[in-house]
Amino acid sequence: xxxxxxxxxxxxxxxxxxxxxxxxxxxxxxxxxxxxxxxxxxxxxxxxxxxxxxxxxxxxxxxxxxxxxxxxxxxxxxxxxxxxxxxxxxxxxxxxxxxxxxxxxxxxxxxxxxxxxxxxxxxxxxxxxxxxxxxxxxxxxxxxxxxxxxxxxxxxxxxxxxxxxxxxxxxxxxxxxxxxxxxxxxxxxxxxxxxxxxxxxxxxxxxxxxxxxxxxxxxxxxxxxxxxxxxxxxxxxxxxxxxxxxxxxxxxxxxxxxxxxxxxxxxxxxxxxxxx
Numbered sequence: 001x002x003x004x005x006x007x008x009x010x011x012x013x014x015x016x017x018x019x020x021x022x023x024x025x026x027x028x029x030x031x032x033x034x035x036x037x038x039x040x041x042x043x044x045x046x047x048x049x050x051x052x053x054x055x056x057x058x059x060x061x062x063x064x065x066x067x068x069x070x071x072x073x074x075x076x077x078x079x080x081x082x083x084x085x086x087x088x089x090x091x092x093x094x095x096x097x098x099x100x101x102x103x104x105x106x107x108x109x110x111x112x113x114x115x116x117x118x119x120x121x122x123x124x125x126x127x128x129x130x131x132x133x134x135x136x137x138x139x140x141x142x143x144x145x146x147x148x149x150x151x152x153x154x155x156x157x158x159x160x161x162x163x164x165x166x167x168x169x170x171x172x173x174x175x176x177x178x179x180x181x182x183x184x185x186x187x188x189x190x191x192x193x194x195x196x197x198x199x200x201x202x203x204x205x206x207x208x209x210x211x212x213x214x215x216x217x218x219x220x221x222x223x224x225x226x227x228x229x230x231x232x233x234x235x236x237x238x239x240x241x242x243x244x245x246x247x248x249x250x251x252x253x254x255x256x257x258x259x260x261x262x263x264x265x266x267x268x269x270x271x272x273x274x275x276x
Contacts, residue, residue, distance in 0.1 A: 028252070034245035035059070042241040058246035066229055068250055075225035076254075077140050078215075079208035082147040086155045086204055087197070089148075094159035095185060099171060109160065112153040120150070120213050131218060140223045143215060147208045154207075155200040162196030163189070202262055209255045226251035 034042050036054045062068065097105050127146065128137075136142030166189070174188045190197070212227040219228055230251050233244040 028256075031245045032249050034242055035249045037242050037245075039240060039242045042245070058242045059250070061243055062233075062246050062250065066232060066247070068229065071224055071226045071229040072250075072254065074140060074223055075209055075227075075251075078143045078147060078223070078225055079205050081140070081144040082151065082208045083201060083204045085144065085148045086152050087201060089152060090155040090159050090200070091190065091197075092185060093156050094163050095189060097156075097160050098163035098166075099168065109157065112156060116153055124217060128217065136218075138219045138222050138224075142218060143223055143225070146214050146218065147211055150211070150214070151204045151207050155204050158200040158203070159193070159196065162193060162199075166192060198262070202259070206255060206259070 033049070035058055036056065037048075037052055038055060038057070041048060041052050097109065131137045131142055136145070170192070171184060171188060174184050179188065209225075210227070212231070215225050215227045216231055219225070230244070230247050233240060233247050
């Protein structure tokens with residue numbers, strides 16, 4: 001009976017997991033399907049799920065109207081650059097807080113986390129004026145800088161909690177062998193923390209890729225990433241759902257593929273203590 005009950009629970013849990021997984025993924029699936037419909041079919045009531053006239057006209061129209069590759073390259077540079085700089089700052093910061101804490105360490109960590117509680121619109125005007133003064137509006141470096149600062153507290157917190165679980169004896173042994181702080185970070189701590197680095201790296205990349213508030217307000221054309229590319233299909237004439245769905249599908253495709261192939265590293269990093 002116990003074995004049957006266990007099997008029954010496994011079956012129920014599996015069905016429940018697939019159901020909620022499909023429920024979460026359904027909006028993305030519907031968006032992809034809508035991208036292959038005509039505008040009339042995208043608005044049709046009742047909606048058609050699979051039996052409609054499939055067309056790739058929306059993708060052709062999107063590519064003709066907007067330079068997808070230009071926006072995609074901006075997203076890659078902005079998301080990748082902000083992630084790389086955030087890691088270069090967060091690794092030594094998390095190391096110092098985890099292995100050389102002071103009485104102010106907890107206060108600093110809480111202060112960094114509190115910055116995420118403030119809505120970005122609260123600092124939009126001063127940031128905009130600063131960027132205008134220094135010529136950073138509609139520039140890749142400007143977006144890299146602001147996205148790096150926005151996601152830095154999360155990266156430091158994740159690395160700090162992961163570093164706390166690394167035995168101090170290993171680092172002390174490296175110091176006894178004559179390793180400097182720089183060598184300790186590069187040759188001892190970082191290789192051991194690769195599973196923990198994967199989680200904040202991927203999370204920061206996804207957050208930077210999907211960031212819309214700062215990219216819409218601080219860029220227009222030259223540095224506009226894919227979030228601006230999507231927003232351009234919302235016009236005073238109305239929403240063109242089929243074309244908007246095609247643009248959105250093209251925008252999320254790269255990060256969706258990346259997340260699919262890197263899910264093992266992400267799960268491994270999270271379960272190894274990155275957010276515990």
